[in-house]
Amino acid sequence: DAMVIQNPRYQVTQFGKPVTLSCSQTLNHNVMYWYQQKSSQAPKLLFHYYDKDFNNEADTPDNFQSRRPNTSFCFLDIRSPGLGDAAMYLCATSRGRTLEQYFGPGTRLTVL
Amino acid sequence: AQSVTQPDIHITVSEGASLELRCNYSYGATPYLFWYVQSPGQGLQLLLKYFSGDTLVQGIKGFEAEFKRSQSSFNLRKPSVHWSDAAEYFCAVFLGIQGAQKLVFGQGTRLTINP
Numbered sequence: 001d002a003m004v005i006q007n008p009r010y011q012v013t014q015f016g017k018p019v020t021l022s023c024s025q026t027l028n029h030n031v032m033y034w035y036q037q038k039s040s041q042a043p044k045l046l047f048h049y050y051d052k053d054f055n056n057e058a059d060t061p062d063n064f065q066s067r068r069p070n071t072s073f074c075f076l077d078i079r080s081p082g083l084g085d086a087a088m089y090l091c092a093t094s095r096g097r098t099l100e101q102y103f104g105p106g107t108r109l110t111v112l
Numbered sequence: 113a114q115s116v117t118q119p120d121i122h123i124t125v126s127e128g129a130s131l132e133l134r135c136n137y138s139y140g141a142t143p144y145l146f147w148y149v150q151s152p153g154q155g156l157q158l159l160l161k162y163f164s165g166d167t168l169v170q171g172i173k174g175f176e177a178e179f180k181r182s183q184s185s186f187n188l189r190k191p192s193v194h195w196s197d198a199a200e201y202f203c204a205v206f207l208g209i210q211g212a213q214k215l216v217f218g219q220g221t222r223l224t225i226n227p
Contacts, residue, residue, distance in 0.1 A: 042217035103155035
């Protein structure tokens with residue numbers, strides 16, 4: 001089945017230690033999104049790639065970066081995680097400007 | 113500013129009872145509206161969507177929603193809930209203005225099912 005895959009499902013890191021979260025998709029969608037969802041809150045868009053074009057949300061901290069080496073993969077890098085960055089990170093994809101987004105299962109990040 | 117409001121943070125219903133989850137939006141143009149469901153520790157699954165046309169839309173798992181422009185609402189309903197419906201439900205509106213293509217989510221409603 002075509003799907004959005006996120007690895008790892010659970011990630012534990014130390015305060016200030018860089019961490020990378022991975023997202024891959026077999027849907028061949030050209031748009032990929034990263035959301036941050038803190039406990040009991042709504043998902044919040046961090047940034048998205050439309051093909052190779054990177055679109056950052058105005059309020060996304062500089063601590064968060066992203067890479068998209070090819071259509072299938074997208075990475076979220078947190079350069080110096082703080083305790084406030086503990087959250088569920090959701091990857092989603094869509095085909096062009098169509099409105100329907102397909103979500104992966106998420107990676108739960110714990111910062112010690 | 114465009115926003116989505118889900119007035120109920122937590123709702124508890126008995127299994128077999130009917131359900132209605134409320135969603136109100138603030139958006140100047142014709143909204144594109146969605147309901148997503150999130151089971152604990154999981155990603156979001158699309159239940160249904162409204163773009164245009166018939167204001168009563170059918171979704172998966174027996175859910176439906178009705179778009180009411182006069183009330184700026186898009187409430188989710190199910191005639192008879194099952195224990196497996198216990199989850200978090202998010203209403204969302206798609207913003208597609210000036211290049212900003214993104215979903216804006218409501219705060220979510222947590223649904224608990226009593227046996």
